[in-house]
Amino acid sequence: MKEVLAYILETSVTPVSWHTVAKNTSLSSPHTVRSYVETLELLMVARVVYWASPMGKVDYRKGKKILFNDPFLYRVFSSYVNVEVGEPAIVEATVTARLARLYPVYYWKNKTEVDVIALVTERSLGFEVKWRRKPSLGRKPLKTIVLGREEIPTFLATLKIKRTNQCHDFSLKSVDIEVAGQTELIINVGPDTKWC
Numbered sequence: 001m002k003e004v005l006a007y008i009l010e011t012s013v014t015p016v017s018w019h020t021v022a023k024n025t026s027l028s029s030p031h032t033v034r035s036y037v038e039t040l041e042l043l044m045v046a047r048v049v050y051w052a053s054p055m056g057k058v059d060y061r062k063g064k065k066i067l068f069n070d071p072f073l074y075r076v077f078s079s080y081v082n083v084e085v086g087e088p089a090i091v092e093a094t095v096t097a098r099l100a101r102l103y104p105v106y107y108w109k110n111k112t113e114v115d116v117i118a119l120v121t122e123r124s125l126g127f128e129v130k131w132r133r134k135p136s137l138g139r140k141p142l143k144t145i146v147l148g149r150e151e152i153p154t155f156l157a158t159l160k161i162k163r164t165n166q167c168h169d170f171s172l173k174s175v176d177i178e179v180a181g182q183t184e185l186i187i188n189v190g191p192d193t194k195w196c
Contacts, residue, residue: 003027004036006081008046008066009074012089015051015063015109037066045073047097052106052117054141056124065107067093088131091152092116095129098156114144 003025007016018030018037027033040046047069051062068074074090077083096116099105103118114126126144129152147155 001036002081004033005077006083008037008068009078009081009083009085011066012085013065013067013092013115015065015107017063020063044069047100049096049100049105049107049116052108052124054108054114054117054124054126056106056117056119056122058106063109065096067096069097070094088129091131092129095127095147095152095156098159099127102159108141110141112140114140114142117142 004021004027007021007024018033021033021037022028022030025033027036037046037048041048045068047067049065049067050058050060051064052058068077071090071094074085074093078085092115096105099116099118103120106117106119108114108117108126113128115129116127118125118127124142126140126142128140128144128146130146130148131152132149
């Protein structure tokens with residue numbers, strides 16, 4: 001398991017396959033790698049983010065991003081396996097994990113990349129996380145909100161989860177985010193959205 005943790009940290013937010021992880025560790029089988037990662041998911045330590053088309057069609061055979069659910073876990077495992085992880089990767093994983101609490105999340109990568117695709121009320125909404133560089137709006141195949149270093153804390157603070165009677169009411173608070181002089185409005189998903 002230590003080798004798998006080290007490889008996850010080394011690749012950070014880069015898509016990988018089970019075969020790639022097996023090839024770069026002493027594990028001989030991709031099935032064992034998958035079993036280890038699924039165990040981490042069941043323990044709510046990690047999350048596997050699959051590739052999806054801009055229309056929301058998921059392809060489970062393509063490379064997948066394996067992310068830890070909390071920045072604290074990156075620090076703990078980084079210390080445990082002696083692998084440094086960059087702050088931009090931790091921030092992207094944090095935004096992804098936070099959105100995954102509310103919506104099904106995926107990523108898209110072709111010639112360009114969308115870091116996170118959230119399926120909000122049957123509509124794909126992309127998020128591009130930029131920690132180091134100045135955010136810019138490039139050509140993307142779907143509506144994409146670019147989050148820069150200044151917008152990320154505000155964005156994360158506006159995502160709300162309410163618990164009532166064993167059901168979870170999820171709502172994405174309506175918020176205006178100004179990116180590169182252009183204001184983006186995030187759609188408000190009201191308390192009607194419930195999963196039990």
